[in-house]
Amino acid sequence: MSEKQTSTGPLAGIKVLDLSRVLAGPWTTQILGDLGAEVIKVEQPGQGDDTRRWGPPFLDDGSKDAAYYLCANRNKQSVAINLADPRGAELIRQIALDADIVVENFRVGGLAKYGLDYASLSEINSKLIYCSITGFGQDGPYKDRGGYDFLIQGMSGLMSITGRPDNEEGGGPMKVGIPISDLVTGLYSAISILAALAHRDRTGEGQHIDMALLDTQVALLANQASNYMNGGMIPRRLGNEHPNTVPYQDFSCSDGDILVALGNDRQFRSFCELIGRPDLPDDPRFIDNGHRSPNRKALQDEMRPAIAKWKSDDLIAAMEAAKLPGGRVNEIPDILADEHIAARGVIKDMVRSDGTPVKVLGYPGKFSKTPADYRRAPPRSGEDTRDVLTDVLGLSEGQIAALVEAGVIAEKLH
Template sequence: MAGPLSRVRVLDLTRVLAGPWSTQMLADLGADVIKVERPVLGDDTRHWGPPWIKDEAGGPTADSAYFSSTNRNKRSIAIDLSKADGQRLIRELAKGCDVLVENYKVGDLKRHGLSYEDLKAVNPALVYCSVTGYGQDGPCAEKPGYDFIFQGEGGLMSINGEKDGEPGGGPMKTSIAITDVLTGLNATIAILAALEHRRNTGEGQHIDVSLLDTIVHFGSNQIVSYFASGEVPKRWGNAHPNLTPYQSFRTSDGHLIVACGNDGQFVKLCAVLGQEHWARDPRFARMADRNINREPLIARLSAIFEQETTAFWLKALEHCDVPIGSINTYDKVFEHPQVVARELKVRQRHAAGGEVTTVRNPIRLSKTPIEYLRPPPLRAQHTQEVLAGVLGLSEQELRQLAAARVIEIATKDE
């Protein structure tokens, strides 16, 4: 790969979402990411279906769409880390890698002789990133947890969802596993920073990134308001606690998002709606006044927007400099002219013979554009390629390891 990280090799001991999200980002940026999976079972998310990726005949493969969303541009090998020979292979691979990313429970890899201290002894320049639920220390460090748990414990669900007393009111998680995705991005940022430190000093380091830390930090905008005022943030549904009008409205056939971020935009909105006097009304003239008097203003706006279709309002408000938008289902997202123009859909030929479609990486680099060279791999697809090419193992050694069930070699290779 010729991307900006083309000289970086990553040993990926992660599974599910947060860790693989980070390593896919690194792979998209050109790093050689070697994904280590369990023999036979592989990454948990390979089995999180339906839907399944289709083979050449249009039937389902053994791999889920979930797994495929976060594992492209990687090479997959299968090694049993519970066996001494498997641990030896990981140590040998770590010698030749720049980065190792893992999301095992705290202490698990230490029992296998694969902790940061263990691998630092064989590769002092190794950047070793641990992604866990609660972090490497503290009273909860050894507890397991998934994204949903941290959306609750970290406060996000307390401010997400319809207002109490409204239909459907109450705490709500986000449909996307946002804690996992954000933790993966934080891990990527930390890895790039550690690589820069290593470039200057020659030394690696241990990175500690947790889901709980990430989701609490994500709430900073609301939390700092709480620190300043002492008032615990609450749920606002699709409204905004500091901006009015900044929410969705019902139209005659759907919904419309209107987002006025300042007084000038509100003046322009009122002009299009033929309600210029609202902008002069002392209850609504300034943002602070609109926030205090949001209920009568929202009632007036709602009565107007309900009279016409979403398409009517999108056209009517198109050129008034007020941010507006529709609420699209994902089929409509990929019909959006800007999404089409930006080519956000990526199609690749899958190793099983069919096609896998993923979403383009949002990073645009003018000199080293991201390439999509490897589709999400089959489990153990590259075991032979990596162990022979990186460690120099002979075909006989590979056969012996496979016979001892230390490694798995896929029957269908690239």
């Protein structure tokens, strides 16, 4: 049984019914939970969220939950209800009666047969904000396809601009090292839900939000898509180089690589002076960014020998003193141990209901009045079933026991 804690976040008092699994949906609801909403996560008895088994690594405790699951499921209560059983679906409908938000990521139309789609639930709760997350949206020729992050990264064009150029060793399309399409869809979904809450505050109306991974990832093409739509430039893979701003890439020092991110002509001139090549900004090929970009290879040939004479720590320190943006390529353990990350309080220590400690990455926004809070560690599957059915629906011990006996609910997976 989870300890009851009162939220202090800006969404305190908002109730979320989470019918999602894997990442895009759970990422959405975790954001809402971090901001203070009460989130009830519904999982299939005997199975739970798929990501509980996406390991190794796994927690060395009775749950054997994967570390992957822990990244997206804090600040939630877990109930194990079989929604395919009419009695289970009815329990979920009763929870939805008092909910402000529903988030689901079933295939298009997949919840209608259980009476848990937007049309059905909005009839009993007209103020409900219902967010559906799918690979391709609720309409369009691809709507019935299954959508997964890797597939979306490829179809959206993202992989065509990620990785080394084809003519270099290791060249070819490459996915991003995190499930970026899922994560960004979660962010856009949370933003959209907050906008719908603002509309409801003004009008009293709930609404349906249709979120698609492909739509979101295409929207995230940003400057690369604009380069093509408004300039006719077809974006290509450039490795660590920037398509527009030069130089904005990695360079090799005598003892390792560093990152140089120069955003304007003034910074370029200052950096050239720093590395002992003050002549470069006066070269007609490099006089401004408009000339440097088409002549980037020639510029790199001039800069690399000068940069290679430096030790990486020395050049980074010199750039910092000159207020020029630069740094090193950290590995994950490096950045998680960084003193700045510690000072910012990014890593949070939590304890599960059975006493198992877990570490999570906290919500990045810093609120001066209503900060995000961390009330519940990622729950064991179904551990809050009894609490929710008692506190939210007012079921008796006898009713709960009968539902357990019938296999409609489970109090724990493990």
